[in-house]
Amino acid sequence: MDIDGxxxxxxxxxxxxxxGNAFENVHLHVEPGSLGVITGAAGTGRTSLLLALAGRMRVITGDLVVSGHVLPGESRAVRRLVRPARLRPGCELERSHRVSEAVTERRMISGVRAEHIADALALVGLAPYRRALVRELHPADRLLFEIALAAATAPAGLVVDDADAGLPPASRHRVWSALRGVAATGTTVLASATDPPSKEYEVCHLPARPHHRRHGSRV
Known part of the structure; x- marks a missing residue:
């Protein structure tokens, strides 16, 4: 694939x-086809920042532009470009579905072809048993499955929340390798994590915010 991220x-x-403020005074620069990582402890606004960058949460101050589209005014155009693989809460696979049902549902919703989903599964290194329930998948496999279903539509941008949540080091390595593979296709990938995986990624660290504070802190 040759995607314009x-x-x-x-x-x-x-x-x-x-x-109050979900995040404050954030500065961010992400190049096309790169893997950007938003880090910080729980409550620092990682999910909210992903939502904003994907055109799904309104910014109230500052300047935010995604491929020439100025937010919040052009959020609909940004939502067409940037697709969520997983955003918590609200954008996750139905755990009671079987793998085959999740694939069928994604094909019906997005119009993506079966071979594109197969290619995306191969890209992230996953071959799930089609009769397995989503909740029966290992947490890393479940996340990789979500990433593959989103990547199969060849989006210009992809957001992944909690990329390292609850995963041991070996599983984290699998996830970051898969996300790097998706970015290599040209898709710009934005992921949130508690800890930055390494120095090779573009990292935006969100600092802890005391509950009483309401004014900006620079990132």
Missing amino acids: VWIRARGITARGPE
């Missing part, structure tokens, strides 16, 4: 959630 420029962006 999205580029992202963020300067001083802030988004607000039900309990």
Whole structure:
């Protein structure tokens, strides 16, 4: 595949959630076809930042541009370019479905062909038993399955939440290798993690925010 990945420029962006600012004064620069990693402890706004970069959460201050589309005004165009593989909560595979049912559902929703899903599964190094329930898959395999289903549509951008959550080192290595493989196709990949995997990725670290603070901190 030869995909034109999205580029992202963020300067001083802030988004607000039900309990105050979800993240504050974030600066980010992501090149097309790269793997960007958003790190930080729980509660620092990793998921919210992914949502904002994917056009799914409104920024209230700062400048955010995704491949020439200015947010929040052009969020619909950005949502067409940047697809979620997993965003928590709300965007995960139905665990009671079988692998074959999840594949069929994705083909019906996106119109992707069976051979493209097969290619994407091979790309991430996964060959799941088609009769297995999604909840029966190993957590790393379940995440790789979600990544493959999203990558099969050849999106310009892909977001993956909690890429390292609950995984031992060997499984983390599999996931990061798979994400690097997806980025190698040209898709720009944005993933959140508790710890940065290595120095070879573009990393945006979100600092801890005291509950009483409401004003910006620079990243």
